[in-house]
Amino acid sequence: MPERPTDEALWFAFQGDRLLVLEGDEPRVPRASTVAEIGVEALFRQPVGSLNGSPCWAAEVPEWVGVPPGAAFVDLRAIFAAVDEEFFAVAGRAKQVVNWHATHRFCGKCGGVTEPASGELAMRCTRCGMMHYPRVSPAVIVRVRREDEILLARSPGFPKGMRSVLAGFVEPGESIEETIHREVREEVGIEVENLGYFGSQPWPFPNSLMIGFTADYAGGEIRPEPGEIEDAGWYRADDLPQLPPKVSIARRMIDAFTAEARMRRPR
């Protein structure tokens, strides 16, 4: 396990999926030299980069630890509309590292107890020596355009009224391009072409990497996949429904579509 931080660090302490934040108007995490100073104990801690020049640490807080005074454990999803992209990135990295540690106490091959490996982010089996690395699950997110309209859809788990671009996990043996064509076909029954890379974003629910692409409509009628898509439709930039929070790549992709639409049709 790494040494304790030498300077005061920002602590991203997770109890399960919930982050320890200080009470106040906007979400902040405690600053201290040790995890004990913030009033909790930790099963695991790990440096996870820096934020505005301050070193940041992830800590795994066991379930039996109570909430320190003036603080609360909150679901990261509940605050992500209120935090900026840099904070979300560090909190997401910390959440993924803690979640990985919490789910790899035992070796998946032989059932032996694992321990943190020295020199890299891995858990090593004390019985068979197998190394267990944090898992990252690639997923594609694709923005489909048909002339001056964008395809937006609603999944059953979305907040009320919200619609977004399509997304789905890459399956074993599949290229990202194949995933895009398969997901769009499965979820809404249409074909796309002219794939273009947009950007990517780690998405810590629980360990995705969202890989963003743009695409053009190439044919077919929208047929929402039962159980997966509640409804899907074409939207103009001046008539959009409720959208995902600013911090998400989905929203950045939709905002870019809106900006492009304005450039095409000056008002």
Ligand SMILES: [Zn+2]
């Ligand atoms: Zn083992």
